[in-house]
Amino acid sequence: MVTQSGKPVPDAARRSEKSRRAIYEAALALVAEAGYPKTTIEGIAARAGVGKQTIYRWWGSKADVLLEAFLDLSEQAAEAAGQVPYAIPDTGDLAADLKAVLRATVDELLDPRFEAPSRALAAEGLVNEQLAREFVAKLLEPQLQLYVDRLRSAQDAGDVRADVDPRIALELFVSPLAQRWLQHTGPISYEYTDTVVDYALHGLAPRS
Amino acid sequence: MVTQSGKPVPDAARRSEKSRRAIYEAALALVAEAGYPKTTIEGIAARAGVGKQTIYRWWGSKADVLLEAFLDLSEQAAEAAGQVPYAIPDTGDLAADLKAVLRATVDELLDPRFEAPSRALAAEGLVNEQLAREFVAKLLEPQLQLYVDRLRSAQDAGDVRADVDPRIALELFVSPLAQRWLQHTGPISYEYTDTVVDYALHGLAPRS
Amino acid sequence: MVTQSGKPVPDAARRSEKSRRAIYEAALALVAEAGYPKTTIEGIAARAGVGKQTIYRWWGSKADVLLEAFLDLSEQAAEAAGQVPYAIPDTGDLAADLKAVLRATVDELLDPRFEAPSRALAAEGLVNEQLAREFVAKLLEPQLQLYVDRLRSAQDAGDVRADVDPRIALELFVSPLAQRWLQHTGPISYEYTDTVVDYALHGLAPRS
Amino acid sequence: MVTQSGKPVPDAARRSEKSRRAIYEAALALVAEAGYPKTTIEGIAARAGVGKQTIYRWWGSKADVLLEAFLDLSEQAAEAAGQVPYAIPDTGDLAADLKAVLRATVDELLDPRFEAPSRALAAEGLVNEQLAREFVAKLLEPQLQLYVDRLRSAQDAGDVRADVDPRIALELFVSPLAQRWLQHTGPISYEYTDTVVDYALHGLAPRS
DNA sequence: CCCTAATCGAGACGGTACGTCCTGTCTTGTC
């Protein structure tokens, strides 16, 4: 079978699982060690002990490789932590729950295993909208959906105003952290995220 | 004269102004037309009618060139709009002032002349911390400082709680917009920024 | 069964005749259409509707394939012309007989069906002595032997000096034609070969 | 300036003589050591300590490189032997002069420095007519012209029939040697070339 | 106002990586 692009579609059933895993590991290792711009397809192939064509057969670019490798890594990490299926805890104390989750996010953002590849993917996504859409759809949006769910529950409990749109509301505590991390606009810490949660829940204006 | 690095320091007094302008224009045009990754130093030099060495003499990388070109562009645009010195309006109505400023920001983020280079610089900054620091110091932080000033004024007027840290508070309405734009996590519009301002000022929790 | 080389010896009895013929035809067609260097094993396999391994199983290189294909072609052509067994005519007029045979050779050298593969094999033979030996033994030497026979007969008839070595003598009229064709050192025509035969039989020096 | 092909014409005045020499040497060495098919442009570039682009800038293929390298080698060898300008000796004894020259040719054909590249070029020429024309025009034809001159002189002296075409006549002694060497159809030796000269000058038919 | 030294346009250079093509081997499933 051949697609419109003229490229033959490779037979996924005969794909080498060993090569795929080796490519994931090589890509993540190189991005962590040398940085994304110095990570090359040739370098990944060499480190994985794989022909370049094996990469080009299954992926369209190094960004695609890294995205899949990172998704795989995230999945493995989630499984290892027994977090599948995952949800934001619901102890009844919304502020405490959000603070806990954001503290975990801070930990992850500072984990060097995750930092290099996710920065790289974010950077690529800035300039490559196609990749960004996939990144958001497969990784970011599912996570944000958890906040939506928790906020809905909080609305049911009367802890959040009913007229608030949870999809927008969640950005009040998630985006500040994201921007500080992405753009180096400030340090990130537990204290910082706790403060953001407090401001977001109760607003800046004084109580009347 | 020669620095410790061994590189001779070029004599800025004899620098060709014409070449510099041509390089700025070429860099911005190429980033807009072909995208940042396909913009090359050779391409900039060719388009500017300039030798490659003239670029390497004055800048260290294509990111440096683009950063300067973009700073220059921003300056020109600000001058043209008579916005120097600039401040957030202070009508006494904090919510209205913030909404107005954010609407202007939405306009700018959607202006194609600005979008391509600023996305490119943001992307480079994700992976190149040195550049990010410069980008933040020269462009982002001065803008954020305006919010700090306006919030301080609001605190004096009693429109914002005195115990709120303005540098963190501003992120409640700035970062959501930034993240949506940077990561394509959602559409950006006047309605959206207005909503964010309302949520941020009054919080998500119901008034007691 | 397995040889010392470790390669299993394929069972010739189970060989697919259809595939072999298809490979011959594909190889000859590709060499004629695209030229020898652009003819690849993959291309032959694809055109023949055959797996690559089927070629590697029975031949050692594309030169081997082409040699066999060409031998097959020559055999078929000879059979079609009813020229088996073949000999140089012996009308008693040596000069006339040689001229006739060389005119036939000129025709063959200019036949496009033969030109491309035989040039290719000759070229390969220049650099690959093993193939050259096989090419000479299976194709060239048998043809040259016909000249030896005819010259021996001429010696018996007193038309050629008895002390002449026929194996060397034949090269006087065969080699000039061969070189002109191989190296493009001059045009080849009936007139040319006739002249060469005259010169060779009677020498360049004036009769004393 | 740009040619019809669209390729910019490089500025020959700024060409690196050192690189050119290094490329010649690398090409000749690799052809001699590894053989023509295993000689690659990458290999030549690496051995010469040169970028690939420097080869592609000045030559169109490895055959072009080798042709120039071989022409250069031949020129140097001729200069070293004080053979410029060169001519076939004219002692008045045509047979002796021809035998002497052909013995020198035998020596050269067996000289390993010359054998590998000239075989390679001859092989390439078989399949690449463009290269063959250049090879013939620059190397072969000038040499053959020397035979034409010597034969003309012999005709003046009455040692060769006046109605003989020297351009064809020379092939009687040159081509047999060429074919034996090119196609491995027989051994080459002084005795062999001497015999060929005798046959060619006096013919195969008995004197009447 | 000229002289001289630095900048300039141009582009060749040694390299590195690109994405493609082919090699020769190996594996899978069909006949």
Place this chain on the structure above:
DNA sequence: GACAAGACAGGACGTACCGTCTCGATTAGGG
């Protein structure tokens, strides 16, 4: 067990840029 199909590790292809370098030809500023 030979076959069609094609994935695989490997390696060369020819191209595009990198950052350095070397050329004249301006082009300013200090003498």
